Amino acid sequence: GAVVSQHPSWVICKSGTSVKIECRSLDFQATTMFWYRQFPKQSLMLMATSNEGSKATYEQGVEKDKFLINHASLTLSTLTVTSAHPEDSSFYICSALAGGPADTQYFGPGTRLTVL
Amino acid sequence: DAKTTQPNSMESNEEEPVHLPCNHSTISGTDYIHWYRQLPSQGPEYVIHGLTSNVNNRMASLAIAEDRKSSTLILHRATLRDAAVYYCILRLPSNTGKLIFGQGTTLQVKP
Numbered sequence: 001g002a003v004v005s006q007h008p009s010w011v012i013c014k015s016g017t018s019v020k021i022e023c024r025s026l027d028f029q030a031t032t033m034f035w036y037r038q039f040p041k042q043s044l045m046l047m048a049t050s051n052e053g054s055k056a057t058y059e060q061g062v063e064k065d066k067f068l069i070n071h072a073s074l075t076l077s078t079l080t081v082t083s084a085h086p087e088d089s090s091f092y093i094c095s096a097l098a099g100g101p102a103d104t105q106y107f108g109p110g111t112r113l114t115v116l
Numbered sequence: 117d118a119k120t121t122q123p124n125s126m127e128s129n130e131e132e133p134v135h136l137p138c139n140h141s142t143i144s145g146t147d148y149i150h151w152y153r154q155l156p157s158q159g160p161e162y163v164i165h166g167l168t169s170n171v172n173n174r175m176a177s178l179a180i181a182e183d184r185k186s187s188t189l190i191l192h193r194a195t196l197r198d199a200a201v202y203y204c205i206l207r208l209p210s211n212t213g214k215l216i217f218g219q220g221t222t223l224q225v226k227p
Contacts, residue, residue, distance in 0.1 A: 032213055036217075043203075043217045043220060044217040046214060046216065046217075049213075091157075093160070095159075103148075104162055105213065105215055107160045107161065107162075109158055110157070
């Protein structure tokens with residue numbers, strides 16, 4: 001099956017610093033990737049759609065200047081949380097679109113971000 | 117967007133079949149029905165998808181009602197490792213592949 005990796009799996013940082021999270025599709029190319037965040041005991045919330053070679057499309061209420069997304073290749077998308085604050089602490093999950101008529105998405109294992 | 121309705125939680129005994137229901141009465145003719153599950157502290161895992169016909173794979177079976185207004189995910193023999201949140205999601209062809217997650221069904225499996 002299709003495999004998506006994320007790095008790092010967890011990160012702890014100080015308030016005010018920036019954190020970059022990588023999402024890679026390991027055995028397929030993905031022109032479209034997605035970024036989600038998930039707070040404890042809640043469902044996944046879609047943050048943005050990342051398209052290779054173009055600007056990301058952000059969901060309503062998601063600050064594009066705070067959550068920078070770059071999709072420079074068909075196998076890599078990055079999410080940078082700029083000037084992180086404790087309220088940004090969350091579980092960040094990416095997915096990659098495998099294509100086909102059903103457009104199945106394959107998810108990464110997630111990155112736990114803790115901002116002190 | 118067409119919505120899905122799932123029970124908040126279900127319980128099952130180990131090695132027994134589990135039927136997870138999903139209602140999607142406003143489904144359109146081109147919507148695929150996707151099921152994902154999420155184990156604790158992990159990203160969601162693709163389980164199965166279908167359009168009109170029932171589907172089987174190594175993980176589960178998907179039974180789709182004839183009018184497509186509901187579907188059922190069937191785990192044939194539940195194991196403790198199947199304890200997870202199961203999400204039934206309609207894949208809308210018009211929204212560039214986005215998946216909108218609801219609250220899902222939390223499945224508990226008792227030994």
